[in-house]
Every structure is written in structure tokens, then in C-alpha cells.
């Protein structure tokens with residue numbers, strides 16, 4: 001083994017330091033309003049862990065999905081207030097904000113037109129699709145967001161089954177439409193399966209990733225992340241121009 005490659009090998013034995021990402025912008029930490037944290041204790045446990053891992057700010061994104069999670073800006077902001085109060089009481093010093101993860105359906109288009117979406121950073125809107133079937137409203141939703149002054153950020157691109165065979169082409173089309181791309185960190189660990197891991201590696205190798213997120217629903221997601229940080233693909237994140245760092 002040559003000197004350079006042995007240096008490379010030894011460097012990659014170190015766990016990647018998540019303080020390089022600094023801000024997490026996709027998680028489900030508000031207790032009891034979606035399939036994420038189910039109690040204040042769970043929520044605080046996860047937040048303490050994010051802090052240990054080196055994050056300086058969390059933007060949590062409860063689901064807004066018409067049939068399953070009928071969350072409103074009011075419900076989410078009230079939950080955020082309670083959570084901040086609890087963190088204050090416990091003396092936990094970590095900035096926490098809330099936006100949402102919008103599910104793409106006709107109700108979402110109505111919400112965009114109403115103009116009252118929960119955003120992060122400068123007008124960014126995190127939105128997702130069904131995992132198995134491409135929604136027919138993709139382009140309408142993207143157009144409506146752009147038209148109303150929002151910056152669309154597609155959640156976990158690598159997880160959609162209908163993009164697995166045509167990832168690069170799909171990314172090109174989405175980027176041409178002005179969409180920013182978010183990747184889940186745990187996709188690199190194999191948590192969602194091999195094809196999704198491969199798609200995530202494709203995103204990293206081509207520098208297609210605008211944001212990375214934990215998509216943390218439970219503490220096990222952070223356990224898994226922490227135990228995989230020596231994976232070379234995490235080290236590659238240091239060379240990406242991630243927008244997380246400017247949030």
C-alpha cells in the first residue's frame with residue numbers, strides 16, 4: 001500500500017464529525033403529532049444526542065399529510081413552544097426551529113396557493129412524495145411553489161422507487177425545474193436497503209446533494225448514524241457544498 005493510500009485509509013478510520021454539517025433540517029422531534037417522537041422524554045433524548053453529535057441547530061419538520069397527519073402551522077408552532085420550554089427548563093442550549101415535511105397531493109397544491117406554508121431558511125419548503133408511486137402532481141406542485149415565491153426542497157430523493165433506475169436523468173429534470181435535493185444521512189448506512197444506499201452514493205459522487213438530513217424519528221436513527229460515521233461516504237460530505245451550513 002502506497003503512502004497516500006495508507007494515509008487515506010487511516011484518515012477514514014476516524015468517524016466523520018457531524019459538526020461539519022452543523023444544522024439538521026429534516027426530523028420528527030415534536031412529540032405526539034406524527035410518527036416521530038411520541039413523548040416529551042423521547043424528544044429531549046434525541047435532542048441531547050444531536051447536541052452530542054456536534055449539531056448547533058435543528059430545524060424539525062413534522063409531516064403534513066392530509067389523510068394521516070392533519071398538522072397545521074398552529075399545531076406545529078404550539079408543539080415547538082412546548083418543546084422549547086422543556087429544553088429551557090432542563091438548561092439544554094441548542095437552537096431549535098420548526099418547518100414541515102409536506103406530502104405531495106392536491107391538498108398540498110391548495111396550501112401552496114394559500115401561501116401560508118411553513119418554511120426554513122429563506123423560503124425553503126421541504127416536500128415529499130409517496131415512496132412507491134410517482135404522484136401525478138409533481139410538476140404542478142413544483143411550479144406552484146416557484147410561482148408563489150417558495151424554494152422547493154425534495155426530501156430524500158434516493159428513497160423513491162420510481163427514480164432508482166433513472167436517478168441521474170430525474171435529478172437533471174428536477175434541478176432544471178429549480179428543485180433543491182435533500183438526502184437522508186442514514187441512506188448511506190444501508191438502513192433503507194441496498195438500492196437506496198447505491199442511489200445515495202450516486203448523489204454524493206455527482207455532487208447532486210444540496211441538503212443532508214437525519215430524518216430522525218427515534219433515537220435508534222441516531223445510534224445507527226453514529227455507528228456508521230467511519231464509512232468513507234460520510235467523509236465525502238466534507239467536500240460537498242451543503243446548504244445546511246448556511247442555515
Ligand SMILES: [Fe+2]
Pocket residue numbers: 026027028101155215
Ligand atoms: Fe421525514
